[in-house]
Amino acid sequence: MKQTLLKVENLEVKFKTLEGMQTAVQGVSFDVAQGEVFCLVGESGCGKSLTSLSIMGLVEKPGIVEADAIVLDGQDISHLKEEKLRELRGNKMSMIFQEPLTSLNPLFTVGNQMDEVFRLHQKANRAKAKQMSVEMLRFVGIPDPEDVYKRYPAALSGGMRQRVMIAMALSCRPKLLIADEPTTALDVTIQKQILKLMKDLRRELGTSIIFITHDLGVVAEMADRVAVMYAGQIVEQASVYDLFQKPLHPYTEGLINSTIRLGDGRRRLPTIAGTVPPISKMVSGCRFHPRCPYATPACRENAPPVIEIQGRMVRCIRYAKEHKQEGGVHV
Amino acid sequence: MGRYLLKRVVQIIPVLLILTLIIFCLVYVAGDPVALMLPPEAGEQAKAALREALGLDKPFYEQFFIYIGNLLRGDFGTSYQYNQDALSLVLERMPYSLQLAGVSLACSVVVGIVLGVAAAHFRNSPFDLLVNGFAALGQALPGFWVAIMLILLFAVKLQLLPVSGSGTWQNLVLPAATLTLVTSAKIIPLVRSNMIEVMQQDYIRTARSKGLRGSTVVFKHAFKNTLVPVITIIAMQLPTLIGGALITETIFAWPGLGMLIYRGVANLDMTVVQAGVMAVALITIVANLISDIAYCIIDPTIKYQ
Numbered sequence: 001m002k003q004t005l006l007k008v009e010n011l012e013v014k015f016k017t018l019e020g021m022q023t024a025v026q027g028v029s030f031d032v033a034q035g036e037v038f039c040l041v042g043e044s045g046c047g048k049s050l051t052s053l054s055i056m057g058l059v060e061k062p063g064i065v066e067a068d069a070i071v072l073d074g075q076d077i078s079h080l081k082e083e084k085l086r087e088l089r090g091n092k093m094s095m096i097f098q099e100p101l102t103s104l105n106p107l108f109t110v111g112n113q114m115d116e117v118f119r120l121h122q123k124a125n126r127a128k129a130k131q132m133s134v135e136m137l138r139f140v141g142i143p144d145p146e147d148v149y150k151r152y153p154a155a156l157s158g159g160m161r162q163r164v165m166i167a168m169a170l171s172c173r174p175k176l177l178i179a180d181e182p183t184t185a186l187d188v189t190i191q192k193q194i195l196k197l198m199k200d201l202r203r204e205l206g207t208s209i210i211f212i213t214h215d216l217g218v219v220a221e222m223a224d225r226v227a228v229m230y231a232g233q234i235v236e237q238a239s240v241y242d243l244f245q246k247p248l249h250p251y252t253e254g255l256i257n258s259t260i261r262l263g264d265g266r267r268r269l270p271t272i273a274g275t276v277p278p279i280s281k282m283v284s285g286c287r288f289h290p291r292c293p294y295a296t297p298a299c300r301e302n303a304p305p306v307i308e309i310q311g312r313m314v315r316c317i318r319y320a321k322e323h324k325q326e327g328g329v330h331v
Numbered sequence: 332m333g334r335y336l337l338k339r340v341v342q343i344i345p346v347l348l349i350l351t352l353i354i355f356c357l358v359y360v361a362g363d364p365v366a367l368m369l370p371p372e373a374g375e376q377a378k379a380a381l382r383e384a385l386g387l388d389k390p391f392y393e394q395f396f397i398y399i400g401n402l403l404r405g406d407f408g409t410s411y412q413y414n415q416d417a418l419s420l421v422l423e424r425m426p427y428s429l430q431l432a433g434v435s436l437a438c439s440v441v442v443g444i445v446l447g448v449a450a451a452h453f454r455n456s457p458f459d460l461l462v463n464g465f466a467a468l469g470q471a472l473p474g475f476w477v478a479i480m481l482i483l484l485f486a487v488k489l490q491l492l493p494v495s496g497s498g499t500w501q502n503l504v505l506p507a508a509t510l511t512l513v514t515s516a517k518i519i520p521l522v523r524s525n526m527i528e529v530m531q532q533d534y535i536r537t538a539r540s541k542g543l544r545g546s547t548v549v550f551k552h553a554f555k556n557t558l559v560p561v562i563t564i565i566a567m568q569l570p571t572l573i574g575g576a577l578i579t580e581t582i583f584a585w586p587g588l589g590m591l592i593y594r595g596v597a598n599l600d601m602t603v604v605q606a607g608v609m610a611v612a613l614i615t616i617v618a619n620l621i622s623d624i625a626y627c628i629i630d631p632t633i634k635y636q
Contacts (some may be wrong), residue, residue: 022535082545089542097540102533107555117541119420154632168541 002033005175005208006026009068013050013232017061017278021281025050025232027306029225032176033120037202037209039219039240041255042229043276046211047133051229052178056095057085059294073175091121094169098181100162104153110137110164111149117171141197159190163197169312170201184219195221216259220244226254231276231287238312248314250292286317294318339623343616348420351402355395363387367599368411383452407609412594414499420591427497427611428587431580432572433512433610440496440565447522448549454527469516476560478509478582495584506583510576519562523558525625532556542629556584558629574611 007169025047040048054065055072057080070078072093077085097103105113107174114156118124130149137145140163143191162182167330169177176286177196183191195218202209206289211222219226236249247253254272265316274291281288289299296317304317364385365378382388386397401408407417451460485505496502529535530553530624538552548590577589584590595603 024394056540058536086542086544089540095540097533097537099533103537105534105538105552106632108552116543116547120542152631165537168537319470 002035003286004031004071004175005034005036005073006032006210007069007071008051009066009070010054010069011051011054011070013047013054013059014064015270016064017280019280023232023282024266024279027282028229028234030227030234031235032210033224034175034208034209035202035206036224037199037211037222037309039226040210040212040225040229041214041216041219045276046229047232048214048229049180052095052180052210052212055176056089056093056178057082058089058095058234077197087121090117090169090174093176093178094172094174095178095180096162096165096169096182097106098184100158100165100182100185104164106153107158108152109149110151110153110156114149114164114168114171117168117213121172133167136162136171138166140164140170140201142167157187157190162186162190162194166194166197166201170207173205174207176210177207177279178210181214182211184213184215191218198222216255222326228255232279232281233254233287233290233315234313235315242312248309248312249288250294251288254291286315335627336624339620346616347612350609351399352395354605354608354612355398358605359391359394361599361601362412364599364601385564402505402609407606409492410595410600410603412598412600412603414431417602420603421588421606421610423590424586427585428573428576428580428589429452431503431506431510431576431585432569434507435572435576436565436569438507438511439514439568442511442563446515447519448526448554450499450519450523451486451526452531454523459523462523466516466519469512469519470562473508475582477512477580478579479506481505481509482582492595496553496581497584497586502583502585506576506579509579509583510572514572517568518561518564522557522561525560526553529553548562560623560627562625562629564631566618569618570615573614574607576616600634 004258008031009029011025011028012023014021014023028047028051030038039093040051042048048172050059050063054067055058055070055077057065057077057255059065065078067078068326069076072088077088080088091146104110111130111133114136115124115126115129117127118132119126122132133274134145134149137148142163143149148156148160148164153164154162166182170213182193184200190217196212198209200324201207209222211218213219213222220240225237225239226243226245227234228236228251229253236243236247238248238253244256246257251272254270257270260269262276272291277290278289283300285301286292286295289295292299304315306315307322309319345595365381365385369381379388386394389397405418407421409415410417410420413420446462448467450459453459480493482505485492492504493499494540530549535548535553538548543552552605574588574592576587579585580587580589581593588610590610592604592607594600595607
C-alpha cells in the first residue's frame with residue numbers, strides 16, 4: 001500500500017442563505033495515496049467541485065467549510081490561516097479548471113501569468129522565472145514555447161490554453177494536482193491528448209491527482225480509485241476495476257448502465273428516472289431513494305450508514321442488511 | 332498600432348469640418364450681431380455699412396468659406412466685447428480651465444476608483460451602502476446646488492475658504508470639490524459593478540489557486556480588467572469638465588473657458604463662442620483619441636481594423 005498523501009475526514013460545505021443554512025457537501029471522507037489518480041464522479045451540482053475547492057481553501061463567502069481534518073502530506077490544513085494556505089496553493093497543491101478559455105487572464109501574457117508562480121513560491125528573479133516558465137511550457141509538450149510565452153491567451157486554442165494551465169499548475173512540482181473537469185470543454189481528440197499528457201506527467205513527477213469528471217469513459221481511462229458523489233455525499237468508493245466490474249450502489253449501477261457501449265445495436269439507453277433533489281429541499285433518509293429502483297420504506301426514513309465491504313465503501317442500506325442477515329444482495 | 336493611430340488622426344479632419352459647419356450655422360441663425368455692436372440710435376445706413384465691412388452681406392456659403400479660410404490662418408475673429416483676438420482670449424483662459432479640470436478629474440478618478448473597488452470588496456456591507464448612497468446623491472444633486480451649499484458652509488459659515496475668484500489654491504478648493512463630487516459619483520458605480528463582475532471570473536479563481544496575495548489578485552488581475560469602461564467614462568468627463576463646467580465656473584467666478592463661453596453667449600459675442608466651442612471640441616477629440624490608444628495598450632485583444 002502506498003503512503004497516504006491526502007486524507008479528508010468528514011468534510012462539510014454549508015451556505016448561509018435567506019432560507020437558512022444549507023448543506024451542499026456532507027460527510028465526505030476519502031484518502032488519496034501518493035501518485036494515485038483519484039476520480040470524483042457525479043452529476044452537475046453534486047458537490048464535486050465544492051469538495052475540491054474546499055481542499056484548496058478557495059470556497060468563497062457565503063460558503064462555510066468544516067472538516068474534522070484535511071491532512072495534506074502530514075499537515076492538517078483544515079484550520080490553517082489564509083496566509084499559510086496561500087503558501088501551499090500553487091506550490092504543494094494546485095488546481096486546473098474546466099474552462100481553459102476563461103481560466104487565463106486575457107490581459108496578461110502567458111509568460112507573465114506563469115512567471116508569477118515562480119516569483120512567488122520560488123523567489124525567482126525575472127530572468128530565472130522566464131527560463132523556468134519556458135522550460136515548463138516545453139515540458140507539457142507545447143511546440144515553440146518561447147513564442148507561446150510572449151502570447152496573450154486569446155491567441156491560443158483551447159487545448160493549448162489547457163496545456164498552459166497544466167504547466168502553470170505543475171510549475172512547483174505539487175504533490176497534489178486537482179483537475180476539475182479539465183477536458184470537458186475540449187473536443188475529443190484534444191481531450192485524448194490532454195488525458196495522455198496528465199498520465200505521462202503523473203508517471204514522471206509522481207503527482208497525486210484528484211480528477212473530477214462526470215464522464216465515465218474518462219474515469220475508466222484515468223482512475224486508480226473512484227468515488228461516486230450524489231447530492232453532496234460520497235455514495236460509493238472503490239477501485240476503478242471493482243467499480244465497473246460490480247457497482248454496489250444503485251446510483252453507480254444506474255450511471256454505468258446509462259453509458260453507451262460498442263455493439264449495443266439499437267438498444268434504448270436506460271436512464272435514471274427523476275432528478276437530483278435541490279439542496280434546499282433535501283429528501284429524508286437516503287438521498288437517492290426517490291430515484292432508486294430498490295427503495296424500501298426504510299430508505300425513506302433512515303439515512304443509510306457508510307458500510308465497508310472488501311476494501312470498498314458504499315452508502316446503502318441493502319448491504320447493511322446483508323451483513324446482518326447473511327442474505328439478500330451478495331457481493 | 333502606428334497605422335491605426337495615423338488613421339485616427341486623419342479621421343479628425345472631416346470631423347473638424349462638420350463641426351465647423353455646425354458651429355458656423357448655429358451662430359448664423361443666432362441673430363444679427365450688428366444690432367448689438369452699434370448704439371441703438373445708429374441708422375440703417377450705418378448698420379449696412381458695418382455688415383458690409385464684416386462681410387455679413389455675403390451669401391451663407393461664401394461666409395462659411397471665408398470663415399474656414401480665416402480659421403486656417405489662425406484668425407478666429409475679434410471679440411467686440413473685449414476688443415481682442417478671440418483665439419488669444421481662449422488661450423488666456425485655457426490654463427485656468429485645465430487647472431480646474433485637471434485637479435477635479437484627478438480627484439474624481441482617485442475617489443471613484445478607491446471607493447468603487449472598496450465597495451465591491453465589501454459588497455452588501457454598511458460601507459457599501461454608504462458609498463452607493465454617496466454616488467446616488469452625487470448623481471442626483473445638481474452641480475449648482477452643491478456649489479452654493481459648499482459656499483454657504485465653507486465660505487460663509489465656517490469662513491475657511493474664499494467665496495469666489497482665482498489666484499490662490501484656496502480659490503481652487505470649492506469649485507474642484509463641486510466638480511469632484513459630481514464626477515466621482517459617475518465613476519464609483521461603474522468601477523464597483525465592473526469589479527464585482529470581474530471578481531467572479533474564472534481567471535480570478537485561477538489567480539487565487541496559484542497562491543497569489545489577495546491584493547495582487549484585486550489590483551493586478553481584477554483591476555486591469557475593469558479599466559476599459561472606466562477609461563471610457565473618464566474620457567467622456569474631460570470635455571465636460573473643461574468647457575462644460577460653465578455653471579460651476581460662473582458661480583465661483585473662475586475665469587476659465589466655461590465662463591468665457593457663457594459670457595459670449597449672453598452678449599452674442601459669437602467669435603468668442605465659436606473659438607471656445609472649437610477648443611472644447613478639439614479637447615474632446617483628443618481625449619477620445621487618447622482613450623482609444625489606452626484601450627489598445629490595456630487590452631491586446633482589442634484589434635482596430
